[in-house]
Amino acid sequence: MLPILATLLVAASHTDLRLSFLGSMPLVLRYLMLVAVPALALWGLVRVSGRKLAVATLLLLGNASAFVVFVGLAQSAALLLLVAVAAVLGCCLLPASERPETAQIDVVLLGVLLIVGGLGWMLPIPMHSASLYLAVSCAALVLGWRRLCVAAGGAGRQWSAAVAAHPAAAAFAVLVAGFAAIPAWLPSMTPDDNAAHLLLSQQLRIDGYSRLDVSSQLFAVAPWFNNTLHALLTLLQGSDARSAVGAWWLVVGCLGAYRLAKALGAQQSYPWLAAALYASHPLTAYFGMTLQVDGASAALLMHLLAACVGLDWRGTTANASPWVLGALCGALMALKITNAIYVGVIGVWLTWRFVAKQDYARLACMIAVAAVVAASSYVYATVITGNPVFPLFNGIFKSPYFPAINFNDVRWHAGVSLASAWDLTFATSRYMEAFAGAAGLCLLALIGAWLLALRGGWLAAVTVFAFASGLLVFSQVQYLRYIFPALAVLGTVAVVVFSRLSNPRIWGGALLLLIVAQCGLVRSTTWLLLWGAEQQLLAGGPEAVPDVERAFVPERALLRRLNAQQSRYCLLFAEKTTSYIALAPAKSLAVGFYDPKMRALAKSAQSDVTGGKWISMIQNIGFTHVEFRPGQAPPGLIPALRTLGFQLLDSEGEAQLWAKLGADPSACLDGTIAPRNEVRRLLSLKQ
Known part of the structure; x- marks a missing residue:
């Protein structure tokens, strides 16, 4: 308890963090009022019809309604269409025996990862158009509507059971996740998006193919999984669909935290608190307003770890689909080259386990799926530039498109020391283009929980893995975004530790304070939020979107x-x-x-x-x-x-x-x- 209380007290006394807390209060109030209106309207309709809906479900529908109002029906429909098609594909590839009722998300995840990973191979082919995408999607739904109904029914039952078990915690988690989703409602305003990430979708929309022009954009052949997902949704709805991508990864991340906590043995309502803690991290909200991939990496890493923890090796084979394991590993590699550190350790362990069981068929399937999902950008980078990780390590590959030096951003070499956790929390600008508090409070507040997690079992293994891999990434480049996947996993581990202690209500209360405090730090992640982009949007309503864009x-x-x-x-x-x-x-x-x-x-x-x-x-x-x-x-x-x-x-x-x-x-x-x-x-x- 002491690290949590001490961190909260220091944060409250820190001038910049205190101003961030106070500045976020109007935003929180506007959000609550905004979500309450559709939630109350739905509650009234349900009462009139004589039925009942859980508060968490009403809040979920309220947040979804707000998303549609601010982002638009077309973008929301494009995301829903992709999820539906992915569910059909996932049901086709995932046998019922490998589709447990407790992991229905695997069906949709597998479908999305395979669709986007496969599309990456076709980016240079002049074939991409909204009419083609819509035709293929509609055909898939017509042919697979029975599978879609099965997947939707399973997901509905899983949601209802989880909410009914702990309704208050579920409602709280939905509220926190909804608050974290607000930056996703904003138009695309970050420099990296307008200079790099949006380029692929615009080329497909205008030309029907990607030009792979590395002379004009160095990162044109960098791992492009997230940009491909954005391009797919953009073509389906006809304009920039970054908001849908941000909302998608936020939901996947919250489900990943819940699932990992459950797999590690979190008791009572704590899996919901794990989801809320993940959603409350300032960077979780920040990743909703940009196509930077570290939030997506964190989400998929938690699902991959949960799948590994849940494997049952007692029989002649494992109880997990090689399709799911391969797609998750491949997508992590297709998002960012630094994810090789996370995937490398897990991949070696999975290979060893499959070989020990002499289950070579599943091992080959897992590797093949991972290669299909992951390899497209690396192959095209090799063909175009001669450097598979262009522009990185060009001192080794010596591509003529970039100086023969190893790419390195000298801004992010503040060094690693015992004081790094303190500096990340209270001097965050040394580690990211952000302000004090953008790293959240978990690095200091959860130290006690992480020490207790080292007592053995899967909890200790996941803790050591996340800490060691995150430290390895951080030792190379002291940049906050790059270690976010490790921070997300470590936060979930801490929640599991609290759930195993006596007097769980006390620890739950401490977590609630930490979660609420972190929600107040979202404005510290970027100058766009600090200068009031969110507040201008909520104050002006959907009609304010063009005004926000022109202002920033x-x-x-x-x-x-x-x-x-x-x-x-x-x-x-x-x-x-x-x-x-x-x-x-x-x-x-x-x-x-x-x-x-x-x-x-x-x-x-x-x-x-x-x-x-x-x-x-x-x-x-x-x-x-x-x-x-x-x-x-x-x-x-x-x-x-x-x-x-x-x-x-x-x-x-x-x-x-x-x-x-x-x-x-x-x-x-x-x-x-x-x-x-x-x-x-x-x-x-x-x-």
């Missing part, structure tokens, strides 16, 4: 208006902080980190305050439009634009769009951007 990422509004003109253009993003080429795929270049050639040209131009080198670069490439924020504009850029005859075409907030009216973009589009299309080059080689 005005470039999106500028590009939307430019694209609405349906004219050809070639755009230069002229400052490195807004390399938003995903907003104008195949029509733009940027001077930021993602394009080494353009970055080198811009660096050379910045040394000439007269603007002469900017004039030369813009003329040689043939840009017709230039976007930048004057306060951050490179020296000499504005004089160069005026000399070349560019005029201010449009502005939004701090962002400006300059254009040379009547200029022909052909030289830029055909002479510079088109040759970077690696898929076109590969197809011509085949011919």
Whole structure:
């Protein structure tokens, strides 16, 4: 109890954390009011019909209604369609004997992972369209509607039983998860999304295939599982579907924490508290507003560990499907290369166990499924660049697309020491582009529980695995996001420990305080939330979405208006902080980190305050439009634009769009951007 109380007291006395708590209170109140309205309306309808629904179910439906209202019916329907098709596929591949009533999530998970993993192999093929996706989805539902009904019935029974056993804890967990989902309602505003993660979906939507243009976007062939999932949902609904992806991984993560706690022997209502603790972590909410993959990695890792803990090796074979194990391992590798640390340990253990049972058929199936789900980006990276993990370790592979050095971000090498847990909690900006408190409070508050977890059995094994693997990742790069999967597992382990102690109500109360405190730290994860993006959205309602976007990422509004003109253009993003080429795929270049050639040209131009080198670069490439924020504009850029005859075409907030009216973009589009299309080059080689 002492670490929990001490951490809460220190957090309350810390100026930044206390301000975060106070600043979150209006947000919490607005959220409760927002969810209460549909929940009460549903309760009234149910009462009139003479039926009963659990409070947790009413709150779940209330949160779902709020999601539909703020995000839109089309995006919600796209996610529901994918889940339905995945359930049909999962039922086809997962025998009833390997589909226990307590793990119905495996059916949908398996389907989604196989669909997205298989789609990764087809990204360069010009075949992707909304009509094709919808036709295939509808055909699958028509042919498999009986299986869909079976899967839905099983999931409903499992939910009802879990809620009926502990209704109060279930309602609390749903409330916390719903609060964590609010950032997912926001439009795509993070720089990495607009510069990299959204590019694949926009290329599929506009061109019908991925260009694999690593010259313009270094991470075009990096592990792309999450971007492929986003692209799939985007094509199904017709526009950006990042909110659906964020909501999906939040639900999968909460179910993973519940499932892992249950597998490790959590008693009474504690599996629900494990789900609530996971949802309360500030980074859990943050990952809902971005396509960064660490939240997805945490969710799948907990499901994989739960499946391993639940394996029964007493018979001649294991009681788990190699399809599920392989798909989970493969998806983790397809999300991020650093997940190799987690997958490597688990994969070796699973291989050893299958070999010990001489169950070579299941072992081969597991490996094959993992390879299909995981390997597409690595194979294409090898074919295009010669480096399977491009741009990482290029000092070894020496791909011509990147300098022959091992990629490394020097910002995140603060070092590892005994004080790291304290610094992560109260000096978080050393370890992420965030503020104090973004790491949550668990690193300090749960130390006592982790020590008790080392007493033996599966609990000790999972604790050692999570701590050792997380420490190994952290020792290489001291970046908070990268260790989030380990933090999620360790949080669940602590909840299981509390459930085994005497006086469980006392420990449950301590966990409730910790969970509530962590909910108050969500604004510390990014400047977007700290400056009130969530509050502006909830205060203004769904109609405020465009206003929030214009206030925080005005470039999106500028590009939307430019694209609405349906004219050809070639755009230069002229400052490195807004390399938003995903907003104008195949029509733009940027001077930021993602394009080494353009970055080198811009660096050379910045040394000439007269603007002469900017004039030369813009003329040689043939840009017709230039976007930048004057306060951050490179020296000499504005004089160069005026000399070349560019005029201010449009502005939004701090962002400006300059254009040379009547200029022909052909030289830029055909002479510079088109040759970077690696898929076109590969197809011509085949011919």
